Amino acid sequence: MTDAVAVDRSEVVAGKSLWRDAWLRLRANRAAMVSLIVLAVMTLACIVGPWFSPHRYDQVYQAYVKVPPSLEAYPRADAIEGELERSLRRSRIDLVAFDVVDGTLTATLISESEIDPRITRLLDRSNLFVDARILSTEDDGRQVIVEALIDQNLFLVGTDQNGRDLLTRILVGGRVSLTIGLLATFVALMIGVTYGAVAGYAGGRVDEVMMRIVDVLYSLPFMFFVIMLVVFFGRNFVLMFIAVGAIEWLDMARIVRGQTLSIKRQEYVEAAQAMGVRTGAIIRRHVIPNALGPVVVYMTLMVPKVILLESFLSFLGLGVQEPLTSWGVLISEGAKNIQGASWLLIWPSLFLAVTLFCLNFIGDGLRDALDPKDR
């Protein structure tokens, strides 16, 4: 009987535990839950999407450099002649006539000298045609009629400057950006919150020294740090986290420390101290949960910062390397093409924006769910 009571009581305590309770309240938040689902779907799309895409992310379509987004498959009817001439020009072959019926091309070609039958491979090489074959040869081989199937390719959001499918690249880039955006932010968050809470709670000398260390790190030339990482360790995904983590936790630490300075003078903290609760437990159970509001808000701000910072790391040689890509890299490349090829900027930005909106709602939901004053 007494045992049973003890078990019951522990269950009651567990039931009211901070995190379990928060989860229940988060589940009740519609916006947060929808965002969570959208984010999960997008993450899944980034992970598996590239495998299902008809285009490899590094597949170059020389015939389709910077083509705009379209729901209709390429090639366009009027592009066929140009591409046909382009493929043939270098072999000194002229196009006499051509016709397209039901996705099949029939073309008559002439040349000053005998036409090499390998000409079909030349057509196959072009991204527009497949299964080219010679129907007939006339005039001692100087005139041939060839037939080829037209290869239909769909580029929903267009192609980039190398003629690669942008959608596939965005999905692949999402793997990198979501990983670094969420993971690096999480790492920075853990370090920053712990560091800031300890500094603020300890106060005095300890606070002084800890915050001066933050000042030092903040003032150091970050670029040299990155360049050195590249030079001494080469390119490495883990290094990217170190580089990002090394600077991003600084702001977080300052914010949490600021909150802690105020929280530690609150009655409930003083009460806990009077009751002899250990410092670690006070920081964990009282200080951090009460400082979470601004932390969550700041976290949602940090994700885009980190994702864009990654493109700067790539510039210095530390980030992802072609043919792999990331949203940050795609966006900064797109920004250079605002006039002329705006889809290169708009689509990757859209993916980033949706992610941020989701994170924002999740963040707000988390904040509400964790707010101790709200229970």
Place this chain on the structure above:
Amino acid sequence: MLRYVLRRLLGAIPTLLVIVTVAFFLMRVAPGGPFNLERPLPPQIMENLQAYYKLDQPLIIQYLDYLKGLLTGDLGPSYVYRDFTVDELLLQGLPVSIQLGASALLFALLVGITLGTFAALRQNRAGDVGVMTVAMVGITIPNFVMAPVLTLIFAIWLGWLPAGGWGEGALINKLLPVFCLALPQIAVIARLTRGSMIEVLRAHHVRTMRANGLPALVVTFRALRGALLPVVSYLGPAAAALLTGSVVIESIFGIPGVGRYFVLGALNRDYTLVMGTVVTIALFIVLFNLVVDLLYAVLDPRVRYD
């Protein structure tokens, strides 16, 4: 209070020394030097240049020389902008950057806090959602996208504002840069304000004030005081960064600030210029963080320094 400030200022000296020392040596380990050009210099010419700038001396001597110069406020000659000293470059650029940064900061504070408070008072209603959506856009769209888009609209299509140039600091040349600098800050400040305002509005003392029938405006202002804590924490480093310029905005609008030196100095391995920027940012950081810590005590009487 005064003793606290004095102690902090004295404490800044070792901090600065650590920063200068670490930066000085960190920089020198990176490959390449100021005179590694795309057109490689013959060894003799390289030696002449090294000798000219005393770069041929042992690193530790160079370091001590640098510290000696620093004490007298001499940051040395720029290795890349060879007609100027680092002091001259910073003194010419800083007023411009501070002017732009301070305008942007003020603008961002004013608009950001107003919007954030407004959103908090209408939590989860249309006004809140609207403001926060705009704020998210401000955060999502990076400067290097926003600046060209705004120039296209206002300079090329509408023709109201110049597309670039400093024009001796005329107001019309500052509008777009200030706005572009302020926009992400507005978004951050609005979100931080909203978040903590919502918390403070629920706090007992605010509820009590309301229950006692104080006018809504007064309650809001009193609540705001407590809610500004995270904004102030954020502003310490953010203000230091804003006032020392932005390379993106400067190169897009052709503004003669110091922001570019942070990036160009490092890319060019212009050692003295990099050190100059490090010293500048360090001074700003130390100063602003002191101001922030003092503001904590003003905003929240519970925070004390003794």
Place this chain on the structure above:
Amino acid sequence: MTRRWARMWLLGAALLAWGPVQAEVVYHRGNTAEPETLDQHLTSTIYESNILRDLYESLVVHGPDASVQPGVAESWTISDDGLVYTFTLRDDAKWSNGDPVVADDFVFSYQRILDPATGAKYADILYPIAGAETVNNGEADADSLGVRAVDERTVEITLVNPTPYFLELLTHQTSLPVHPASVEAHGSAFTRPGNMVSNGAYQLVEWVPNAHIKAEKNPNFHGADDVAIDTVFYYPTEDRSAALRRFMAGELHSNNDAPVEQMAFMKEELGDQLRIAPYLGTYYYAVNTTKPPFDDVRVRQALSMVVDREFVAEEIWGDSMVAGYSFIPPGIGNYGEPAIADYADQSMFDREEQALALMEEAGYGPDNPIDVEIRFNSSENHQKTATAIADMWKPLGVNTTLFNTDTKTHYAHLRDRGDYDVARAGWIGDYSDPQNFLFMVESDNQGFNYAQYANPEYDALMDQAAATTDLDERAQVLLQAEELFMRDLPFIPLMYYGSLSMVSPNLEGWVDNIQNVHPTRYMALVD
């Protein structure tokens, strides 16, 4: 109306600063980057030369079409052995403060740039002058330099070897004279507005770093009557897209660069305001000839053959570059047709088959693939180029990875002979002569020979060319050297540079030329 408004505003600002000058012609000139210095003896970049060319005048100058024209020297004679150049100065050449330009000014200037204490980056370009190298090494006194003032109006320059491109060399900014009195009075601050005394068509009025440089017509210039533009503003337009917007908004009359990413857009929007001219430069990939498998010339040839240069030049560089099959760009002076690779005219198809055969001969191919890392300095277009080339190498059984670093790291790595496979580089000639390209892979060229190419035959040809005075004969010898180069391919030439400029229809006198030099004195603004 609104664009005009912006221009009016700029004009207004200029007028206010200038007081009641009537109908002043102001030229707003975009100039790529902030000059590192306005000291002609310290400069190393093209943006500096654009400004210095307007401020100073050398013994000989570039005409509007970049041809060599008399400058301060009205005439000159060359000794039969090609070693002694005697220049006669014009008697109306004056400094902006009214002092006459005399032979001693040039002697002072050449001694200054070669003095090791000056720390001149480009001093070595003058090493063809007798004694220049020893003076610059600090082994001899400045007096031993082969530049002499015979009398007030005669300068005599003695060379080490007959150097057929010597006059061309004198048009480089390093040969611009300084005003000795102001250098002595102000030291390194002589380049500041107020201190600077110059002898060119313009004089420096204002210099706000990273904002603008303002120069005003020099009334003491001997050709001042023919100078149509009164004031020039040079803007450091580091962001090329921003420069395009400023140009479109009418704030710039010209800009000597344009955003390559937006070629299609610019061609459509700007029409013939967008100028693309052949340029004296080559974009190439250096190959590490000491490292297997790249030490095998067959591998290098195969890698070169399958690069569809037309695709890269047209699609990635938007025709701002031209497919290049020789190391020396066509149109260079003192040369004929460069040594074009024989596969230039073959179809990509034949080239691929040949390349595959070469690879197989060397023991590689799709069954025995090789790994190549392309190193390049960070830039979107270098990256796109490398991506495209990696794709073209794939059928040969080449697995390519890309590695980018910032520019300093990139070139420091190459110069220090760091380990690499293939590395991007480019070279814009300092002067229009094939020697200025071919010298790069001489086996004793410590700076440039990234490929570590060492071929005694090649070195012998280069020495022979240096000693040959007859221009045609010399061109033949150099052509043989280039043929060796194309056979051995220490560098794989990919494209010839083009120069991109945006020029307003109101600006007259901007003549496209291979050196991409456009002195303001030949230009005029019309409405």
